[in-house]
Amino acid sequence: MSEFDLIQRHLTGLGAARDDVLLDVGDDCALLRVPADRELALSIDTLVAGVHFLPEADPEGLGHKSLAVGLSDLAAVGAEPAWATLALTLPTPDETWLAAFARGFAELARQEDVRLVGGDLTRGPLTMSVQVHGLVPQGHALRRSGARPGDLVCVSGALGDAGLALRHLQRGEPLGDYLRQRLERPTPRVALGEVLRGVASAAIDLSDGLASDLGHILGASACGARIELDRLPLADQVAGEVAAEHDWTLPLTAGDDYELCFTLPPTHIGELKVLAAAAGCPLTQIGEIEAQPGLRWMTADGHQWHSDHLGYDHFAP
Amino acid sequence: MSEFDLIQRHLTGLGAARDDVLLDVGDDCALLRVPADRELALSIDTLVAGVHFLPEADPEGLGHKSLAVGLSDLAAVGAEPAWATLALTLPTPDETWLAAFARGFAELARQEDVRLVGGDLTRGPLTMSVQVHGLVPQGHALRRSGARPGDLVCVSGALGDAGLALRHLQRGEPLGDYLRQRLERPTPRVALGEVLRGVASAAIDLSDGLASDLGHILGASACGARIELDRLPLADQVAGEVAAEHDWTLPLTAGDDYELCFTLPPTHIGELKVLAAAAGCPLTQIGEIEAQPGLRWMTADGHQWHSDHLGYDHFAP
Numbered sequence: 001m002s003e004f005d006l007i008q009r010h011l012t013g014l015g016a017a018r019d020d021v022l023l024d025v026g027d028d029c030a031l032l033r034v035p036a037d038r039e040l041a042l043s044i045d046t047l048v049a050g051v052h053f054l055p056e057a058d059p060e061g062l063g064h065k066s067l068a069v070g071l072s073d074l075a076a077v078g079a080e081p082a083w084a085t086l087a088l089t090l091p092t093p094d095e096t097w098l099a100a101f102a103r104g105f106a107e108l109a110r111q112e113d114v115r116l117v118g119g120d121l122t123r124g125p126l127t128m129s130v131q132v133h134g135l136v137p138q139g140h141a142l143r144r145s146g147a148r149p150g151d152l153v154c155v156s157g158a159l160g161d162a163g164l165a166l167r168h169l170q171r172g173e174p175l176g177d178y179l180r181q182r183l184e185r186p187t188p189r190v191a192l193g194e195v196l197r198g199v200a201s202a203a204i205d206l207s208d209g210l211a212s213d214l215g216h217i218l219g220a221s222a223c224g225a226r227i228e229l230d231r232l233p234l235a236d237q238v239a240g241e242v243a244a245e246h247d248w249t250l251p252l253t254a255g256d257d258y259e260l261c262f263t264l265p266p267t268h269i270g271e272l273k274v275l276a277a278a279a280g281c282p283l284t285q286i287g288e289i290e291a292q293p294g295l296r297w298m299t300a301d302g303h304q305w306h307s308d309h310l311g312y313d314h315f316a317p
Numbered sequence: 318m319s320e321f322d323l324i325q326r327h328l329t330g331l332g333a334a335r336d337d338v339l340l341d342v343g344d345d346c347a348l349l350r351v352p353a354d355r356e357l358a359l360s361i362d363t364l365v366a367g368v369h370f371l372p373e374a375d376p377e378g379l380g381h382k383s384l385a386v387g388l389s390d391l392a393a394v395g396a397e398p399a400w401a402t403l404a405l406t407l408p409t410p411d412e413t414w415l416a417a418f419a420r421g422f423a424e425l426a427r428q429e430d431v432r433l434v435g436g437d438l439t440r441g442p443l444t445m446s447v448q449v450h451g452l453v454p455q456g457h458a459l460r461r462s463g464a465r466p467g468d469l470v471c472v473s474g475a476l477g478d479a480g481l482a483l484r485h486l487q488r489g490e491p492l493g494d495y496l497r498q499r500l501e502r503p504t505p506r507v508a509l510g511e512v513l514r515g516v517a518s519a520a521i522d523l524s525d526g527l528a529s530d531l532g533h534i535l536g537a538s539a540c541g542a543r544i545e546l547d548r549l550p551l552a553d554q555v556a557g558e559v560a561a562e563h564d565w566t567l568p569l570t571a572g573d574d575y576e577l578c579f580t581l582p583p584t585h586i587g588e589l590k591v592l593a594a595a596a597g598c599p600l601t602q603i604g605e606i607e608a609q610p611g612l613r614w615m616t617a618d619g620h621q622w623h624s625d626h627l628g629y630d631h632f633a634p
Contacts, residue, residue, distance in 0.1 A: 022356060023460065027537075028393035028522055029358040029451070031458050036353035039339060041346040042434075044448060046404045048441035076345035087363045087404065087446035117359075124365035125442040129404035131361060134346070141348050143340065205345055220344075 001093055003121050010095070010102045011086065014116035015109030018082065021117055030117035032083060038135040043073035049126035054169065059097045061184035062128070063104025068188045069207065070132030071112055072258040075193030076205040078142040079134030081112045086119035087129040112190055140197045142262070147202040147221035151263040151289040154272065156189050156281045159210055160238040163254020167241075179237065186258040192279035196262055199271065203262035209253040214261050215295060221263075227287035230300040248297065263289055318410055320438050327412070327419045328403065331433035332426030335399065338434055347434035349400060355452040360390035366443035371486065376414045378501035379445070380421025385505045386524065387449030388429055389575040392510030393522040395459040396451030398429045403436035404446040429507055457514045459579070464519040464538035468580040468606040471589065473506050473598045476527055477555040480571020484558075496554065503575040509596035513579055516588065520579035526570040531578050532612060538580075544604035547617040565614065580606055 001009075012025045023031040034040050047066050049055040067084060074081050086105070090098070109116060114132070165183035168175050175183075189205070196203055202221055204213045210227075218224055232251050234242065241250055264272070269285075276283040290296075298304050318326075329342045340348040351357050364383050366372040384401060391398050403422070407415070426433060431449070482500035485492050492500075506522070513520055519538055521530045527544075535541055549568050551559065558567055581589070586602075593600040607613075615621050 023458070027461050028390040028520075029360045029396065029458075031394070031453070032357040032359070034351035034357055040349040040351055040357065042349070042402065042450075043346045044402045044404045044435060044437050044446070046406060046437045046439045046446070048406055048439055051439065051441045073345040077348070079346065085359065085361045085448060087361050087448075089363055089365055089444060118361060120361050120363045120446070122363045122365055122368065124363075124368050124444065127406060127441065127444050129361070129363070129437070129446040131402060131404075131448050133359075136348070141340070141346075144344050203345075 001095060006093055006098060007121055010098045011116065011119060011121065014102060014106040015084070016113045016115055018113070018115045021083065021115050024115065024117040025119065032117065034135065037138055039138055039141060041074055041077050041079035041134040041136050041141060042131060043070055044129055044131040045069045045073070046127060046129040055126060058184060059100040060104035063101040064108050064185050066128045066130045067105050067108050067114070068186045068258060070130050071188035071190055072205040072207065074132055074134035075189045075260060076142065076203050077136060078140065078193045078197035079136040080194060081114045081132060081134045081190060083117045083133040084109065084114050085131045086116060088119065089122045089124040089127040091124070091126055142193065142196060142200055142203040144202055144204050144217045144220035147217050147223055147263040147289045148265070149223055149289050149291040150266055151201050152266060152269060152285045153214065153225055153227065153261070153263055153287040153289060154283050154285050155206070155210070155233065155259055155261045156192055156279070156283055157257065157259040158233045158235045158238070159257055159259065160251035160254050161235055162186065162256035163250050164238050164241055178235070183256065186256065188258055189260045189279065189281060192260055192281060195275055195278045199264065199268055199275065200262040201265055203260055206257045206259045206261055208255045210261060211252045211295060217261065217263065218293070218295065224290045224293045224295065225287055226290055226296045226298060228298050231284060231286045233282060233284040318412060323410055323412070323415060324438055327415045328433065328436060328438065331419060331423040332401070333430045333432055335430070335432045337399065338432050341432065341434040342436065349434065351452065354455055356455055356458060358391055358394050358396035358451040358453050358458060359448060360387055361446055361448040362386045362390070363444060363446040372443060375501060376417040377421035380418040381425050381502050383445045383447045384422050384425050384431070385503045385575060387447050388505035388507055389522040389524065391449055391451035392506045392577060393459065393520050394453060395457065395510045395514035396453040397511060398431045398449060398451045398507060400434045400450040401426065401431050402448045403433060405436065406439045406441040406444040408441070408443055459510065459513060459517055459520040461519055461521050461534045461537035464534050464540055464580040464606045465582070466540055466606050466608040467583050468518050469583060469586060469602045470531065470542050470544065470578070470580055470604040470606060471600050471602050472523070472527070472550065472576055472578045473509055473596070473600055474574065474576040475550045475552045475555070476574055476576065477568035477571050478552055479503065479573035480567050481555050481558055495552070500573065503573065505575055506577045506596065506598060509577055509598060512592055512595045516581065516585055516592065517579040518582055520577055523574045523576045523578055525572045527578060528569045528612060534578065534580065535610070535612065541607045541610045541612065542604055543607055543613045543615060545615050548601060548603045550599060550601040
């Protein structure tokens with residue numbers, strides 16, 4: 001089975017049919033049509049075996065996740081997903097693995113109306129880079145830089161689930177369905193991103209942990225924030241871990257949740273429930289933007305601690 | 318030095334300034350403007366250490382080459398280069414290596430008016446995926462599928478240089494400047510691709526070798542070709558190797574030359590010299606498209622041999 005045959009058999013025609021795709025897999029380039037009133041949003045992310053996932057991870061889940069992490073970036077700017085490309089490096093031409101990977105990728109792609117329009121298949125250490133492309137009305141993309149003092153800080157879903165799942169796996173402990181899904185099949189908050197356009201003042205997706213990612217909003221917006229720890233939305237298992245260890249590190253610094261963190265001008269405070277209903281996911285106000293730089297975490301008993309950078313960093317010492 | 322610092326210091330602001338870049342490195346997505354009368358062309362390619370290049374290869378050359386291979390795909394469809402993204406996986410945060418890589422990448426990017434608009438920097442086995450994005454007038458992209466019997470088959474530049482350079486390296490033999498440049502700093506034929514729009518009937522870039530890549534044109538166009546071996550444009554060293562070994566494998570199957578192979582309706586036969594002057598590179602007619610499927614290689618003494626698939630294949634047995 002050659003490289004060309006593998007692409008033809010497993011990586012051609014994946015995802016939704018879209019009439020803005022003029023040419024996809026099989027020529028030197030894909031050719032695509034961007035409407036005149038839209039901006040093109042794009043993001044590329046890499047997952048490396050042994051770094052981002054265990055080499056023996058379920059390939060169908062990897063197909064899902066490799067696309068989901070990119071869609072989460074599109075959600076963060078409020079873009080409507082359109083196309084994806086895949087650079088896949090495999091140690092061996094394992095057709096069973098590839099078919100499962102393609103199945104997981106294609107299922108999420110169809111759900112989110114995404115077409116796989118191109119890629120590259122090479123031999124080497126197991127690695128996958130997926131680039132996603134979305135469309136956003138001109139001038140209406142969400143950015144990290146729009147937060148202002150007095151804005152509410154909100155997050156979708158729950159925090160720390162993927163981090164707890166990873167802990168269990170690393171300790172060889174059994175993993176329940178909920179945590180497994182949250183680690184292996186994260187749900188990109190695409191619908192939320194779209195309803196936040198024109199409403200949120202800034203947004204980011206939580207890939208490296210709340211402390212790090214909210215820190216990026218604060219840096220880009222030149223302000224600070226005060227977060228009420230007891231407001232953090234936590235699944236029971238994560239809340240239990242926090243209580244048992246007297247340690248908030250898990251929900252504050254564990255990555256891979258792919259929720260959105262966004263800021264909302266106080267005039268929109270009444271709309272949180274409506275937004276949550278439109279987006280199909282819980283939304284929680286966890287704090288407030290302040291003029292004073294830095295991140296201040298407030299405990300229920302009135303204690304405060306600071307952090308500048310607590311998230312995952314590939315090259316941290 | 319953290320991941321964010323490395324990106325900030327070495328991978329931000331690379332390449333040409335472009336006013337169609339609304340937002341580049343530093344948010345969840347890049348935001349770009351595509352003119353209403355243009356189609357978006359894109360292509361992604363991966364280079365893996367130990368597979369596509371030697372781990373000890375000059376990083377500045379790798380920066381150049383990782384962008385050049387993508388620009389060569391844009392050239393093959395006649396697109397004007399615009400933006401690139403980079404997914405770079407490094408074993409260690411080696412700043413000297415990264416600075417040299419960025420230098421090579423940026424120099425070619427500036428030459429070709431390309432802006433690096435986004436990327437991902439991860440830890441793992443040395444691998445780089447570059448996606449390039451170009452713009453092409455609506456309906457005027459070159460494709461693989463337009464070749465017709467009677468069309469001339471042409472190539473730019475010379476064939477087999479990169480393959481010969483690799484042979485020398487693998488044998489531990491010294492490498493002259495010409496061959497080293499051809500392997501490590503290939504010139505994507507961007508200007509040629511643009512002048513071929515509306516003139517060539519089909520085009521492809523030579524990344525896997527003439528036999529394989531011309532084979533893709535023939536497959537997509539449902540026709541065959543007859544190639545005159547003594548017309549192949551060969552540098553003296555390659556011609557010497559062919560003569561010494563009585564073997565045409567090198568110019569026919571070695572990849573990595575990044576020349577263009579294209580077909581030209583016979584009505585345009587008089588324009589080859591004009592096109593070559595406009596593109597700034599030699600163009601050579603090497604054969605003719607025929608209705609009968611298959612590739613027929615003709616030697617000067619009238620012998621003929623067939624081939625179906627002689628190029629590089631990552632997963633060939």
